[in-house]
Amino acid sequence: QQQVKQSPQSLIVQKGGISIINCAYENTAFDYFPWYQQFPGKGPALLIAIRPDVSEKKEGRFTISFNKSAKQFSLHIMDSQPGDSATYFCAASGDAGNMLTFGGGTRLMVKP
Amino acid sequence: GAVVSQHPSRVICKSGTSVKIECRSLDFQATTMFWYRQFPKQSLMLMATSNEGSKATYEQGVEKDKFLINHASLTLSTLTVTSAHPEDSSFYICSISGAGGPADTQYFGPGTRLTVL
Numbered sequence: 001q002q003q004v005k006q007s008p009q010s011l012i013v014q015k016g017g018i019s020i021i022n023c024a025y026e027n028t029a030f031d032y033f034p035w036y037q038q039f040p041g042k043g044p045a046l047l048i049a050i051r052p053d054v055s056e057k058k059e060g061r062f063t064i065s066f067n068k069s070a071k072q073f074s075l076h077i078m079d080s081q082p083g084d085s086a087t088y089f090c091a092a093s094g095d096a097g098n099m100l101t102f103g104g105g106t107r108l109m110v111k112p
Numbered sequence: 113g114a115v116v117s118q119h120p121s122r123v124i125c126k127s128g129t130s131v132k133i134e135c136r137s138l139d140f141q142a143t144t145m146f147w148y149r150q151f152p153k154q155s156l157m158l159m160a161t162s163n164e165g166s167k168a169t170y171e172q173g174v175e176k177d178k179f180l181i182n183h184a185s186l187t188l189s190t191l192t193v194t195s196a197h198p199e200d201s202s203f204y205i206c207s208i209s210g211a212g213g214p215a216d217t218q219y220f221g222p223g224t225r226l227t228v229l
Contacts, residue, residue, distance in 0.1 A: 032216045043205050043220035044156070046113055089155060098144060098209045098216045102155045 003027050004092050006103025013110050019077040021106045023090035026071065030101075031094035035064065035075050038087045038105075047088075048075070080110045114140045116208055118221040125196055126229055133191045133224045135206030141186035143210035146218065147179075150203040162189055196228045 006023045013019045023033075031052055036044035050057045050064040050073065057064045063076040077084055090103040115138040125131050135145060144163050148156040160176075162168040162183035170176045180192040193200055203225055207218040 034217070036220070041203075041223070041225070043116075043118075043207075043223045046217065046219065049217065093216045098218070099146075099158065099161065100216075100218055105153075105155050107153075 003101045004090060004103040006090050006106055008106060009104065010107045011109070013080045013108065015080065015082060015110055015112050017080050017110075019080045019084065019108055019110070020074060021088055021090070021108070022072065022074045023092075023103050024070075024072045025092050025101075027092070027094075027101075028071070029094050030092040032092065033064070033066065033073050034091050034093075034100070035062075036089045036091065038089065044089060077108075080108075082110045082112050084108060085110050113217075114138075114142075114208055114219040116206065116219050116221040118204075118206060118224050120224060121222065122225040122227070124227045124229065127197050128195055130192055130194045131196055131226060133193070133204055133206075133226075135189045135191070135208075135221055137187045137208045140208065141210070142189075142208035143186065144208070145183055145189040146207045146209070147181060147189075147191050148205045148207065150205060150223075152203075156205065159191075193226065196226070198228045201226055201228045 004025050034049035035047045037047045038044040048059050048062045052068050061078045066073045088106045091100040093100045117136045119134045147159045159174045160168045160170045162181050168181035183189040205223040207220040209218050
């Protein structure tokens with residue numbers, strides 16, 4: 001059973017636009033929510049992460065919004081650039097020994 | 113974040129042979145290492161969790177006798193795919209935690225592409 005649902009599966013955004021990727025989780029024991037960026041043929045790289053004690057975290061052009069009551073969190077990429085074209089994974093952990101549960105991934109393409 | 117290396121980056125082998133993949137934490141002592149498998153256009157699937165000096169914990173459906181994991185030190189873990197078959201062809205990725213940041217932060221290696229002919 002997939003415990004973290006991610007949408008959309010794919011996303012096309014024009015350069016300069018805002019990319020928004022959403023995730024929803026079921027396990028209320030989760031207390032750490034990272035986002036990873038993965039380029040083809042490479043391992044995932046940690047992008048930004050949030051804990052439930054805050055509703056938003058911003059690092060440069062990347063922002064996580066977190067809604068604890070709805071059990072949802074999202075990644076916003078402002079001023080999207082072609083170099084942001086990659087697959088993005090949300091994840092969650094907290095219930096068992098640092099294990100991460102991943103969403104299904106979103107393939108983002110930013111058109112010039 | 114922590115720097116994690118994997119070797120080899122890609123390997124092609126014949127069916128029935130065994131392949132060893134190394135995962136190294138270059139700048140932190142990793143108390144826990146994870147091994148994932150990723151098929152094309154899919155998410156990461158956790159195969160096993162290993163803690164230094166103890167036996168690995170395998171996820172349901174992962175054959176521990178086929179995927180041998182050795183976590184001999186705080187900087188090295190190895191995954192051996194024994195008697196590999198074409199269906200084992202995949203992208204294998206390791207990660208570490210306990211690398212100085214939040215305990216649940218995982219840093220990933222660059223991955224190893226395994227192709228079994």
